[in-house]
Amino acid sequence: MRMAADARELVDEARRHVGTGDYGADKVGRDPVNQAMINHWCQALEDHNPIYRDADFAATTRHGGLVAPPAMLQTWTMDAPGKDDPDGPQSNVLGRLDAAGYTSVVATNYEHEYLRELRLGERITQRSTIEDMSEEKQTGLGDGYFVTTRHDYLDDDGELVGIGRMRLLKFKPPERPAGATKGTANGQGTADRTPRRPRPAINEDNAYFWEGVARGQLLIQRCGGCETLRHPPRPMCDRCQSTEWDTVTASGSGTVYSYVVHHHPPLPGVTTPHPVLLVELAEGVRLVAQAAIGTDPEDVEIGQAVEVVFEQIDEELTVPAFRLTEEAQR
Amino acid sequence: MTAITDTDRHRDTDGAWPASLTFDEIAVGDALPEAVIDVSTKTIVATAIASRDYQDVHHDRDLAQQRGSKDIFMNILSSNGFVLRFVTDWAGPEAIVKQANIRLGVPNYAGDEMRMTGQVTEVTDLGDEGQVAIAVRGANSLGDHVTGTVTITVPKEA
Numbered sequence: 001m002r003m004a005a006d007a008r009e010l011v012d013e014a015r016r017h018v019g020t021g022d023y024g025a026d027k028v029g030r031d032p033v034n035q036a037m038i039n040h041w042c043q044a045l046e047d048h049n050p051i052y053r054d055a056d057f058a059a060t061t062r063h064g065g066l067v068a069p070p071a072m073l074q075t076w077t078m079d080a081p082g083k084d085d086p087d088g089p090q091s092n093v094l095g096r097l098d099a100a101g102y103t104s105v106v107a108t109n110y111e112h113e114y115l116r117e118l119r120l121g122e123r124i125t126q127r128s129t130i131e132d133m134s135e136e137k138q139t140g141l142g143d144g145y146f147v148t149t150r151h152d153y154l155d156d157d158g159e160l161v162g163i164g165r166m167r168l169l170k171f172k173p174p175e176r177p178a179g180a181t182k183g184t185a186n187g188q189g190t191a192d193r194t195p196r197r198p199r200p201a202i203n204e205d206n207a208y209f210w211e212g213v214a215r216g217q218l219l220i221q222r223c224g225g226c227e228t229l230r231h232p233p234r235p236m237c238d239r240c241q242s243t244e245w246d247t248v249t250a251s252g253s254g255t256v257y258s259y260v261v262h263h264h265p266p267l268p269g270v271t272t273p274h275p276v277l278l279v280e281l282a283e284g285v286r287l288v289a290q291a292a293i294g295t296d297p298e299d300v301e302i303g304q305a306v307e308v309v310f311e312q313i314d315e316e317l318t319v320p321a322f323r324l325t326e327e328a329q330r
Numbered sequence: 331m332t333a334i335t336d337t338d339r340h341r342d343t344d345g346a347w348p349a350s351l352t353f354d355e356i357a358v359g360d361a362l363p364e365a366v367i368d369v370s371t372k373t374i375v376a377t378a379i380a381s382r383d384y385q386d387v388h389h390d391r392d393l394a395q396q397r398g399s400k401d402i403f404m405n406i407l408s409s410n411g412f413v414l415r416f417v418t419d420w421a422g423p424e425a426i427v428k429q430a431n432i433r434l435g436v437p438n439y440a441g442d443e444m445r446m447t448g449q450v451t452e453v454t455d456l457g458d459e460g461q462v463a464i465a466v467r468g469a470n471s472l473g474d475h476v477t478g479t480v481t482i483t484v485p486k487e488a
Contacts, residue, residue: 044380047415070427071411078382104397107406111431173398
């Protein structure tokens, strides 16, 4: 398993960057502590504490003037969207776990020591190091590694003003069910915005049927012992108990033996009202299939002659359907 | 007519900010007044961006779902912000936050709400001020989103 070996190598390489005390490059805040970002934060969190925004009031308190919300400590040095320090200890560890398939991340613990309050005009610098990385753990979210990052926050004079620790779980997202994602023209997987019709459950017994449909043929099972035709597909003849069988291609004509019209519940890939027919084929077996797309449910009657068509539901799914060929025989 | 800004909303009717708690007004076991945070898509996106956190799981539902989540969810900086807000809303503007240790549980997914409760667990007389530790819990419909301890200092006298 070459992939697995590569992944293990990446994880081992990531681990070599843990607990080294290597702080990597300084990350200097884009902007000094400023009122505009504080206002944005306070409005978003609806935090109306006046020490963050009312200078006259703040001057009368023991804060001695405006201060930044302490929880913004990390905000002052957050990166631009999509930007990452390529050589930092975080990239060395988290980037390699990404490459090893542990692409998802959630924070599990967050610890802050606020050594002093921050004031307008100060520029904050952050240094980070990876303190700890666990063995691989199975979690409710998926398998992954807990990684503890320590951030030191320094002021303009290089004095420590705050310490942060964040514990992250880097994990493999569970496999999505088939059909949940699909390729796009540019080759990238993307979430499917429109849910599609459920796929048929194809197994060893019924695979012939869907392979036939894909070729535009309606195949019926024929017993290898007594030559009785049967549908739906099953492994054994209920007449002679033979498990030998082959198939014949149906002519595709038949009559409506019974039908229902599906109105509710809504189903992805199905337009309602949706007539569903029990068709008795000329060969004598019956099968359930939808009416051809566009069939008016009002026109469907028992005894009516029908003929098979193959409807393409989406780029991967074709289903047999029956169109009405003449008036019902009353 | 003077424009009403959001900083005015919590002022008392006479225009003053609410008084802060002093150390002698706080005892171990005191419960903080409950608060409910509306965890809407808007809240999650606004607070993530206000904290400059552009991870896609905090603003892009499709990508969040591809990564195994049922919807976008609140980022940790904001959860920490709401925890500290909950404490300082109770203690008042004289409080100084010294430490916050929070543990994240179930995500705060869009469309939920977070009910915040808290209790004083420790009071320490530091001489010219008092130190208070508060256990905080923020629970949503799935369980505990955040649990942790916040340590503040408060004045001895008003």
